[in-house]
Each structure stands twice: as C-alpha cells, then as structure tokens.
Amino acid sequence: MAIDAKNEANIDVRKDELLERIADAVVDMDEDAVEELANQSLAEEIDAYETIDRGLARGMERAGQLFEEEEYFVPELLMCSDAMNVGIDVLKPHLKSEDGRRKGKVVIGVVAGDTHDIGKNLVGLMLETGGFEVIDLGRDIAPEEFVAQAKAHQADIIGIATLMTTTMPGMQEVVDILAEQGIRDQYKVMVGGAPISPAFARKIGADGYAKNAAEAVRVAGELLEGSAKIGA
Template identity: 55%
Template sequence: MDIQKLFKKISEAVIEMEDDLAVELCNKSLELLIPAEETIAEGLVSGMDIVGQLYEEQEYFLPEVLTCSDTLNIGLDILKPHIKTETVDNPIKVVIGVVEGDTHDIGKNLVKIMTESAGFEVHDLGRDVPLQDFIDVAEKVGANFICMSTLMTTTMTGMKTVIDMLKARDIREKYKVMIGGGPISQKFADDIGADAYTVGANEAVKRIKKMALVSVES
C-alpha cells in the first residue's frame, strides 16, 4: 500500500471514529516498518487536527470530538511502544498544560507526544492547571517554553493572566509563550502578547524548533 494513502486512511479512521479500522491500519504501518512517530504525526494527529477544525466550524461537537479521541488513543496504544525518541544534548524544555477551569486535554496530549518524540524535555502539568503553576514549574525546571491550551472560551483569559504575571515578575523575556485550542486565534494571541499560536500538534513542534533556533542565533 502507498504510504501516503495509508496515512490518509488512518486519518479518516480517526475522523470517522472507526476503531477497528484504526487498529488494522496502525498494525499495517508497523508491518511496513514505517516509523511509529511518522504514522502518529501524518496519520493519527493529522486526523485529529481535522477533527479540531470540524469542531471549530461547529460540524462536530464535544461528543464527536471525544469519540474521535478514543479512536486516536487506540491507535496511539499500538504505536507508542515503537516510538524512537530523538536523543538531544541540552534539549528544549517545555512546560505544557490546560489552563485552570478546563479539563479538555486531547490537544495538549497530542502536542506532548509529538514534542517528546522530537527530543524535547516536556513537563506536563495536566489539565485544569492553576495559572501560577505554569510560572512556578517553568522557573523550577529552567524551561524555554510555556505552552497553554484550552477548549473553552470562558478560560481563555487565563492565558493573558499568565503572561501578565510573567511581566509583573519581570521575567517575561525568559520564556516563549505558545497557546492553542479550539477558540484560540492568531488575533487573540497577538492581543494578549503571546509569542506563537498554532492550530495543531505538528505545527506546534515546528514552531518551537523554529523559535528555539532563532533564540540561539540571536
């Protein structure tokens, strides 16, 4: 089977919530010796990114998103034991979590998986994270990035609060702040002074690498 077609079918299995098909196709990718992280990124995560877009367009609602995430997790359970994590000297350190008041962590978990497989040192705070914890943990571990997500409009302002707290402590310049989630937009990121906004997990990894490289060069 053509690899790109296989990835497309895996993505469609996630979107269509077809658990058995996801199992069959993920096992097929392993039989073809396709790197697990590539199947996760190009198949499962790409499919979930589309689910996120469908949610934003109100074609899918939370029950559909959660069912799609179940299909995604079934595929991840098959592939994760086969991930070959990059070994990196002085890895990029990322603190990541879902802001206080929100317990929806699908997107955050995808970003965590992709950043870990890219060799980043990831400190996952989980969901419904007290805002001060983002800063306290970042300071404790010497993080380079603070990444926050939410799927709820009512908790979006917590992201601005974290940035304002960084400014109040005069440590804003120590960290790159990246945000994401269903209701988040580039305009919102610009308005609150975030360094980056990304739609999906694959883009998040690319942006972190790009910003880290710029920081080193500057």
C-alpha cells in the same frame, strides 16, 4: 530510472491513501480500524511519527473542526480521542527520538476552565519525541500555576492550550503575571488550540503559535533558537 520513479510515486500514493484512511478511522471513531491500519503502516515501514502526524493527528484535527461546527459534541470528540489513543499505543514504541540530547524543557498544560486535553496530550507526545523534556501539568491549570511550575522546573518554554473561547483570556494572564514578576524575558510562551489564531497570539504577547502538534515541535525549536515568528 523512469521505472524507479514510477514505483516511488506509486509508493507515495499508497502511503497517502493509508494515512488518509487512518484519519478517516479516527473521525469515524472506529478503534478496530485504527489499530489495524496503524499496524499496517508499521508493516509498510512508514515512519511512526509521520503516521501520527498525517494520520491520527489529522483525523483528530478534523474531529475538532466538526466539534467547532457543532456537528460533533463532547461524546463524539472523546470517542475520536479513544480511537486516536489506540493508534498511539500501537505506534509509540516505534517512535524514534531525534537524538539522545534534550533540546529544552517545556511546561505544558490546558488553561483554567477547560478540561479538554486531547490536543495537549498529543503535543506533549510529539515534543517528547522531538527531543524536549516535557512537564505535563494536566488540564484546568490556573495562570499563576503555569508560572510557578515554570519557575520550579526551570523551564525554557511555557506551552498553553485551550479548546474553548471562554478560557482564552487565561493565556493573557500568564503573560501578564510573567511581566508583573519581572521574569517575562526568562520564558518563551507558546499557545495553541482550536480557537487560537496567530493574531490572538500576537495580541497577548506570546512568543509562538502552533496550529497542530507537529508544528508545535518546530515552533518550540525555533523559540529556543530565537528564530520563531508568528505568521499571519
């Protein structure tokens, strides 16, 4: 039993190291390394979802932090995204949906004035894998368009993302438009993105906040169950 426990611990260490190397490769903008390491993770039977979450997404999150700290700029961020997408292309065919049933419908987009959609794309992929139907509106989406599309598609959740502080007020506008039209209680509003905080989400009256793509899946599920709470 002690030997088995030791072997399991060694496997976990190797997995952690591999996922960290994948994250590093994304930050380093090294597409070849990402492809090689993503294939290695499959060969070692690491769950594709976990590789995206703890490898690719974590690397992209670190790249986003470097962008916020002005150590990386848009060209570097885009090259990190290209590296991440190489890994996603390797892993996507191996993603397993939780079950065959759709949990709910999510309209998702990047708010008007922001054309950065890296994080939004990853959230959409994770939500689809998590069993949600996703209507991706794209980027630079006007607040009224979020509402119009949510109504047109009979969505359960409106997901709004941004990478820029200057476009954050657009999230408030979506909530306000829903209230003005008397349909606020028909939709759950979930927000996220590098400059967004739980405090901001509460301030604008959002129903949910997710700090990363993997958390977005959990929060979306909780929103449908009525158990979601925006933390500190």
